[in-house]
Amino acid sequence: MVLPSYAGEPLPSFRDVAGAASTHEAGAAYTVPLWCTLRLLGGALRRGFAREAMLRHMRVPPARQDDPQWPVPVADLGALLRHLARRMDDELVGLWVRPVPFGSFSSVARQLLHCARLGEALQLALRLYRLIAPGFPLRLRVTQGLARLEMQPQPSDADVTLDAAAVYWTLALARWLVDRPIPVHSAWMHSPAQDSCYRERQPFFEVPTQYGCARTGIAFDAGWLNRPLARSAQSLEPLLAALPAPLMRAGAPPPAAAEQVCSQLQLHGGDGFAGTLQSVARTLGLSPRSLRRRLQEEGCSWHDLKDAMRREQALDWVSRTDLSLAEIGERLGFADVSTFHRAFKRWTGEPPGEFRRQHQGRAAPPPSAPASFRLAAPASSAGHRGH
The missing domain is CATH 1.10.10.60 (Homeodomain-like)
Structure with a gap:
């Protein structure tokens, strides 16, 4: 299977920042409209967290708290989501019928870095999430040369906001793992129609989307599943420290x-x-x-x-x-x-x-060489001691 070519163009994002001098500055200035942040915070609102307190946490001025288009910096939204996830012990902050314990993503991501290729990593991630939160509805399958990342039908009381968020963040994670802008071939949404508040320059999944579908998902060239991973443990810590902001924009620094x-x-x-x-x-x-x-x-x-x-x-x-x-x-x-x-x-x-x-039996001294990466040791029984 031939891998798609990579032209090196920057990824389109949910809200592009015009005239940014660098990718870093674009990431720093990246914003999400207030109506969208409130959708992501819907689970926390239903569980009794105060709307006003959350808006203050995101530094939304009192006079603009009813403006659906007020731009919320993604770093502020990310900090609030991390705070809520810890308080609720739920990384999905109440958007799904079952909680995903805080720290799950960190544990899963560390396992993914032992995979050779993207397809292996994504399938492992989905299996682990089904162990952590039985019934987690995201699936990956390949048909007619296309990889389909899709949410399965959920209970009637599930928040449809999770559908788009889970697919979008998984796509962003896949792009981070291979350090390539995986193009979306097609997209479909469970939502009945595009929200009237939605005024972004680009569709949510960067291609025209079908609405009112039975499920939410995207398709991309299955050749990307054969792509080797470009990341290691060295770049994981900065990603984890700022989650979920790096998965909501295209400004993550490329690996050296x-x-x-x-x-x-x-x-x-x-x-x-x-x-x-x-x-x-x-x-x-x-x-x-x-x-x-x-x-x-x-x-x-x-x-x-x-x-x-x-x-x-x-x-x-x-x-x-x-x-x-x-x-x-x-x-x-x-x-x-x-x-x-x-x-x-x-x-x-x-x-x-x-x-x-x-x-013997103690941890090895830290390396003095220019790169430090911990490698898995083989089983201690796989040989005999020698001098």
């Missing part, structure tokens, strides 16, 4: 080339260290020359990153597993055990056998 390289090395564990610059560049859709240039612009090199990842993994495996030193060296891609011994002594100042005697 070094981060994407380390993500690939992290993903494949020991096998990744035997990979070549050419194979990693091909996975990332770059030429080896372009990848080298981007790494150089970021002040590092392929050798630096691979050496740093090898060092961290070596310290972890030597101190926390019973793998023989020969097997560790082989897994890390060293030609023989003596080469691994020399590298380990260069990293730590002592041979691996002595390091193991001193640190």
Whole structure:
């Protein structure tokens, strides 16, 4: 299946900011109309949270609290939604018939970063959400070359606002994971008609939408499901710290080339260290020359990153597993055990056998190399101790 091309154009957003000097400034100035924020806050309102207090939290002037078009900064809305989610212990702030415990998204997102490709990550996310909140109605399926992300029919008392929000935020998460503006092919909404308040320059899902449908969903080229992930744990913390604002606009910073390289090395564990610059560049859709240039612009090199990842993994495996030193060296891609011994002594100042005697069972020391990514250790029974 051929992946769609990427022209590098900025994503259209729910409310584009004209004349912004940079993506960062556009994100900082991004707003959502008041009527839309009140729809998202409908569950909290039904559960007794005061409208006036929430409007003050979003810094809406008293004189404009009845103006449906008043622009609410998405950062203010995001801060309020996080506050409510903690208070209610429900990340969907009452929009669904069952709560989704606070912290669920963080736990799910960390698991997604271990996936190789977008389709695998999205299916895992939906399975985990069905475990966390049984019956969660979002589904992903592929038909006739199109991936359909769609909400299933819900109880009559469910808030239809969740339908559009869940699909939109999942699409935004998918775009963040692959760092590409996945184009929407078609969209359909359960809502009976476009709201009279809606005056945005672009449709909600960026394409003309059918209203009054049995369900809410979107379709996009299924080739995107084969796209490798571009993110790693390094970029997850800033996303989590500002949620849900980064999923409501197109201003999230792209991952650095070094981060994407380390993500690939992290993903494949020991096998990744035997990979070549050419194979990693091909996975990332770059030429080896372009990848080298981007790494150089970021002040590092392929050798630096691979050496740093090898060092961290070596310290972890030597101190926390019973793998023989020969097997560790082989897994890390060293030609023989003596080469691994020399590298380990260069990293730590002592041979691996002595390091193991001193640190067995304890967490590995933090790396001094330019990149720090924690890799999963193999089972401690997968080998024998060696010196």
